[in-house]
Amino acid sequence: MTVENITKVIYDAIDDKLGKDIAILNIGAVSSLCDYFVIATASSQRQVKAIADNVEDELTKLGIEARGKEGYDSQVWVLLDYGDVMVHIFNEENRDFYNLEKLWKDAPYVDVDNLA
Structure with missing residues (x-):
């Protein structure tokens, strides 16, 4: 499975949990x-956890386990490290505060339709 396929599975798992x-x-x-x-x-701490759990569940089905997990205790920013792909799930306040897109502004956006 390519990194692009994994990224698409992650995207779909997040989308499935809204x-x-x-x-x-x-x-x-x-x-x-x-x-x-x-x-x-x-939109809530409960949804942060639900999304993270769904990402983990979908990748576990494919035999892919996270190398690291952070933020499950606070559930305001969960980071899942899959080596080639890092998943950041934020509540609204922390997404605005940390603004990773601005921090990594030189990194191009990828359209999900161009994956896999």
Whole structure:
């Protein structure tokens, strides 16, 4: 399975749980940190957890486990590290505050339709 296929599965898992403002950044174009960031907003702490759980469940079905997880305790920003893809799920306030898209402004956006 390619990194693009994995990124598409992540996008779909977020979309299934009604994540908002899903952005895919090609971080690999500007950094060796990873290939993609997938960033999404949830409307509540409960939804942050539900989205993160769904991403994990869908990738586990494919035999892919997260290398690292952060933020499950606070449920305002959950980070799932899949090596080549990092998933950031924010509540609205923290998405605005951290503004990863601005921080990584040199990374091009990727249209989900161009994946897989």
